Amino acid sequence: MSQRTCAACDCELDAEAIKVKLGGKTVEVCCEECAQALNEAEAAMTATANGKN
Template sequence: MSEKTCAACDYPLDDNAIKVTIGNRVVEVCCEECAQKLREAGKEH
């Protein structure tokens, strides 16, 4: 089984992963800082 990693920084995820919706996709990130980066990147498109 492959290990899940943060969609923003590739850090290994644990049980505290944060789910972020970008467009019509849901991705998991390791922290609120990465979640904010992805939310802002998603607004640009």
């Protein structure tokens, strides 16, 4: 069985993993803080791509 890790911090995931949708793909994170960090990073990238930076 392959080890699953958090998309934000590379910690090992357990049964409590949180699914987050980013750029049309679903990734898993270990905690709410990592989910928030990824959402903020995606928002910043989207704003930059749309010339709002």
